[in-house]
Amino acid sequence: MLDHMGYECVIRGGRVVTDGAVIEADIAISEGRIAALGQGLRGAEEIAAGGLIVTPGGVDPHCHIEQMSGMGLMNADSFETATRSAAMGGTTSVISFAAQARGQRLAEALADYAARARRGAAVDHAFHILLSDPGVPDFEADLRALIAAGHRSVKIFTTYAIKLEDAAILEILRITAAAGAIACVHAENDAIIAAARARLLAEGRDRPRDHAASRPPEAEIEAVARICRLAENARAPVMIFHVSTAGALAEIAAARRRGAPVWAETCPHYLFQTAEVLDRPGMEGAKWMCSPPQRGLDDQRALWAGLAAGDLQIVSSDHAPYRADETGKFVHGPRPPFPAIANGMPGLEVRLPLMFEAMAAGGRLGLSAFARIVSAAPAEIFGLPRKGRILPGHDADLVLWDPARVHVYGADDLHDNVGYNPWEGHRVRGWPVMVLLRGAPVMREGSYLGTPGAGRWLHRAALGADPADLTGAAR
């Protein structure tokens, strides 16, 4: 039809994963947005997608980029390297952490971090405000102002040096609920961890494999149960980050049945790895150390059931990049006891292929659920209304997959700055062959086409008064 001739670009003949359906359709793109879905669309530029599957670009709402760790260690990834890695794996929006240092004003933490992102980010981005010190002057006024300025999420911890006690958590939840933000929580009981760690070290058990025993399931279960009750009491929307155990998931499911405003994520390393990854010769296991640690097969099964039931809504990477050398994991020497080893693994680039392999190629839950869990639900929960869906009016953030292509990950084949791949040897079927950000290719056939600084900051409007505003993908 004549009035369809004017599209800038059309992706022709792919199997397109739109909201709740997989359809054969052309996707027309104009000015960076999806202009139309239909048959026989024509454009000035056309991309043949016959035989390919088209999904929304990934939205990864949990990644540590250019951030100082709780141990005072800088991440291995700058915005430039982290977002290059994201784009190569099909992720076109990231939410990382603008971390408040002790004693630092929130506005100052945000301004510094936003400047780094503006210079380096090649994909679109937003920030959770990481709250470590509610005792600074004008804390509440600054937090409210930042939420009103488009930052509608915060992050708090119940463990590590930056842990907050219940009274401070309740106070923050009062503010976030009133201002229309969601609070993301790293929930593990710090006292249980401290006691377990002391016991292990007294027994001479200080290797990477002992890390798992130092953070027992009860630590997560207790803190998750408590956070759910605090959220309920404060009527404050909460996102429980990186759920790893069947027991914590059961607490979340029960809280949601009571109507608590609680959402939850898990990560690929809890779905596909067990604590065995830590049990390797020498210090090798340090590469897989993260918190909470990987668990057992029963927990994996429960987490998949939680995704199927909707009690877990999203799968994020928890990308936490440290090199396996003296700048990262071994900053305290070549054979440090496990408490001195930085926690975290790279994950931005592998999240989508791993989930695509399991859900699309492997048949777990299917393609529509894949698109919801890695794109639509995180976009909705965290306030990115133009992201995460293939529908007219949305940003043309797209991934073209060859469903037949097989890839086996190598030792150091990711595009971050970490230098190892914790998924080495893992085989995936289904591989991204092209990634578009607002209509512009950022990856094509394994070549990186992104530009540092081309990513945009995403303003996120505050939630309405009723957290039940979060419906659709998020429920």
Ligand SMILES: [Zn+2]
């Ligand atoms: Zn994290």
